[in-house]
Amino acid sequence: MKPLLKNLIQSFLESLSSEKGYSKNTIRAYGQDLKEFTSLLEENLGQKKDDVALKDVDPLAIRGYLGFLHKKRNKKSSIARKLSAVRSFFKYLVKYQMAEDNPAASVLTPKQEKVIPGYLSVDDMFRLLDSIKTETLLGQRNCAIFETLYSTGIRVSELSGLDVSDVDFSGKMISVIGKGNKQRLVPVGKRAISAIKEYRQRLVEEKGKGAGTKSGAVKKEGALFLNKNNGRLTSRSIGRILEKTAKECGLLVPVSPHSLRHTYATHMLDAGADLRSVQELLGHESLSTTQKYTHVAIDRLMKIYDRAHPRH
Numbered sequence: 001m002k003p004l005l006k007n008l009i010q011s012f013l014e015s016l017s018s019e020k021g022y023s024k025n026t027i028r029a030y031g032q033d034l035k036e037f038t039s040l041l042e043e044n045l046g047q048k049k050d051d052v053a054l055k056d057v058d059p060l061a062i063r064g065y066l067g068f069l070h071k072k073r074n075k076k077s078s079i080a081r082k083l084s085a086v087r088s089f090f091k092y093l094v095k096y097q098m099a100e101d102n103p104a105a106s107v108l109t110p111k112q113e114k115v116i117p118g119y120l121s122v123d124d125m126f127r128l129l130d131s132i133k134t135e136t137l138l139g140q141r142n143c144a145i146f147e148t149l150y151s152t153g154i155r156v157s158e159l160s161g162l163d164v165s166d167v168d169f170s171g172k173m174i175s176v177i178g179k180g181n182k183q184r185l186v187p188v189g190k191r192a193i194s195a196i197k198e199y200r201q202r203l204v205e206e207k208g209k210g211a212g213t214k215s216g217a218v219k220k221e222g223a224l225f226l227n228k229n230n231g232r233l234t235s236r237s238i239g240r241i242l243e244k245t246a247k248e249c250g251l252l253v254p255v256s257p258h259s260l261r262h263t264y265a266t267h268m269l270d271a272g273a274d275l276r277s278v279q280e281l282l283g284h285e286s287l288s289t290t291q292k293y294t295h296v297a298i299d300r301l302m303k304i305y306d307r308a309h310p311r312h
Helices: 007-020 026-043 060-071 076-095 122-130 137-152 156-160 191-208 235-248 257-270 277-283 287-308
Strands: 173-177 183-187
Touching: 007 026, 007 076, 026 060, 060 076, 122 137, 122 257, 137 156, 137 173, 137 191, 137 235, 137 257, 156 235, 156 257, 173 287, 183 277, 235 257, 257 277, 277 287
Parallel strands: none
Antiparallel strands: 173 183
């Protein structure tokens, strides 16, 4: 009996969780990309739904898929990601001897445009942090959140996933679970540690007064940053809070939690940190991912040179 693509894809998606430790969101994205790929094959081959077999896929079919994505005006980065999903799927099949070769291996990835990450200047970053009013519990929480993001450069999903037990207050370190379920230790500065301490102390004091109610109860362990109902604060909520804070302090550039990560990396490299160390701190698997931040510093130096040198 010929192996159906839908069954092999399901097996591959399960392996991403059990073997790679990928998050649900990442696995969902792989599944959507592969579903789109097989749907196009069904249409082109005139097959019944879910009846496409492994033998129906060759390099020409994959190139046709890329052409389809291009016509749909997908960005080059999206096309590259979708091709990567198909390539990873067939790599898995070859590894476990369910396929003889990888038809996606010979298909070239679209050339990517170099995108320089958005970041804030030191002055704008300080302006943002200093603008946060800490008279209220939520203000103290927001201050602690953004001090921590800038101090550590961790991803917003990593910050959202932090528990109280992940913070070593005396050693000024936090334990982070990053991509692929990998754990790493990241140094955190005095200001951020102080902001976290003050927020947690006030949280216990204020919520402790109403401990007789469900909304008033707060544990000294569990999620580090809480919403108003004492649940874990989500990445999306953190993004909305940052957007509102940036507007209130009059920043004219768009700001996201990811741009604070870019800001951290750029400021570290500008101050003399070596690329390998920044790679480790950010949790990047590849040095090339970290190298994009060097373009920011070089571009800025070129602008200064053009403005200042009399014979440029």
